[in-house]
Amino acid sequence: MAGLTSITASALAAHQARIPSTQDEIYNPQYDSAVYPAAGTTQLNFFALPIGQGVTSAPGGVGAKTENDTNLTNAGLLPLGNQFYCTGVEIQFFPGVVPGTGPTADAVFIGQFWNDLYAFSKSGWLRFRIQNRDYILDAPMINFPSTKRLAGVASATSTLTAGAATLDQIQYATLAGIPYNIVPVWIESNQSFQLSLNWIAAVALPSTVAARIFVRLIGRLIRNAQ
Secondary structure, three states, rough: OOOOOOOOHHHHHHHOOOOOOEEEEEEEOOOEEEEEEEOOOOOEOOOOOOOOOOOOOOOOOOOOOOOOOOOOEEEEOOOEEEEEEEEEEEEEEEEOOOOOEEEEEOOOOOOOOHHHHHHHHHHOOOEEEEEEEEEEEEHHHHHOOOOOOOOOOOOOOEEEOEEEEEEEEEEOOOOOOOOOOEEEEEEEOOOOEEEEEEOOOOOOOOOOOEEEEEEEEEEEEEEEEO
């Protein structure tokens, strides 16, 4: 079995922490999150409120946004000395109901993980705008799958005890397909950008439980050396 090769001096130089007056480049998607109300909404705006503002969307969380919600530090702008090379976008939708249900005689949540995701994925449109120009305008939400998912197995069992039926179920679904890549666009530190999810009418979630959405701009962050 061949061992690992050593790192060359030129490779080290290409990836060293930069000296003053230079820049470095890292893979660093820009992300933001929001609560999707159980009753639906007609618009959700992302990248408008940075860390320390707004309200966290984390389940059980209280207070303003933290890095658990977003990595945006300026409202709708990149910090001075930072630029972003954007190559695509993805949506991560997390229903408020858990993938596993039961044992219960109440079937209200059976299949609702799938139902919530389906209701969301077949509706709405996404608009990504830099300053006053659209770079993405597409519909519906199923077009923006994430490259990440929860992998595993699913099962369901049914039991009849003393005349009452109970059901255990493990269910999971996610948006799937090729990543939504775009012709790369370069966002300067002084350029405003915004992303919105829009609906002509509110789309309620069948489970009647609020969900959580992450939107991620895929790309590389180019930073001036400190």
